[in-house]
Amino acid sequence: xxxxxxxxxxxxxxxxxxxxxxxxxxxxxxxxxxxxxxxxxxxxxxxxxxxxxxxxxxxxxxxxxxxxxxxxxxxxxxxxxxxxxxxxxxxxxxxxxxxxxxxxxxxxxxxxxx
Amino acid sequence: xxxxxxxxxxxxxxxxxxxxxxxxxxxxxxxxxxxxxxxxxxxxxxxxxxxxxxxxxxxxxxxxxxxxxxxxxxxxxxxxxxxxxxxxxxxxxxxxxxxxxxxxxxxxxxxx
Numbered sequence: 001x002x003x004x005x006x007x008x009x010x011x012x013x014x015x016x017x018x019x020x021x022x023x024x025x026x027x028x029x030x031x032x033x034x035x036x037x038x039x040x041x042x043x044x045x046x047x048x049x050x051x052x053x054x055x056x057x058x059x060x061x062x063x064x065x066x067x068x069x070x071x072x073x074x075x076x077x078x079x080x081x082x083x084x085x086x087x088x089x090x091x092x093x094x095x096x097x098x099x100x101x102x103x104x105x106x107x108x109x110x111x112x113x114x
Numbered sequence: 115x116x117x118x119x120x121x122x123x124x125x126x127x128x129x130x131x132x133x134x135x136x137x138x139x140x141x142x143x144x145x146x147x148x149x150x151x152x153x154x155x156x157x158x159x160x161x162x163x164x165x166x167x168x169x170x171x172x173x174x175x176x177x178x179x180x181x182x183x184x185x186x187x188x189x190x191x192x193x194x195x196x197x198x199x200x201x202x203x204x205x206x207x208x209x210x211x212x213x214x215x216x217x218x219x220x221x222x223x224x225x226x
Contacts, residue, residue, distance in 0.1 A: 006156075009154065030212075031212060033214065033215075041219075042204060042217040042218060042219050042220050043157065043204070043206075043215075043217045044217070045214035045215065045216070048212070048214065050212075088156060088157065090157075092212050101147075101159055101162060101172065102147075102157075102159070102215060104156040104157040104158070105156055106154060106155060106156040107156050
């Protein structure tokens, strides 16, 4: 079935270092959504990418959608302790009808050492 | 007040018991979802509903059932709980297929 692979599973960084998580698919993705889940919390929507090669920024966060729409990345510049959490990519699944089901990657858990 | 609420927030039960997890939303969204989260596996879809009369199975529906009592309410039942259903369960809503999903705070279920 359709799968979205996310790497790495875990990342430990020193505060101030950069961080990147990658989302890959063997098939063309219709769109990508990114969510953040703080420890003990629930997933919170960050952004959606739809167009090939799209790049969006939110302060220190940069989101990219690959030209072939088979991969996406989230890059955080100069991490802070508030960036701690698990970052998920998700694709609204294709198939018959407008299902709206999200297929989630496994998530990347970020730890930031102060 | 939270837009998506779940009750209970924590539950410990025994194998074979029937359990119901409830979800309510005040966002006015037609679409509601139930996910389970296990470490290293991300979030997996159990059931989803596009309106009161439309219920669909997700990727891991075996052992679960749902009821959409109203636009605002979507409950998940475990008819006979088993230990491998120990997980964190999230309810979510969305306005449309490709819109963002809004998650509830989650229910941590432990089946002994």
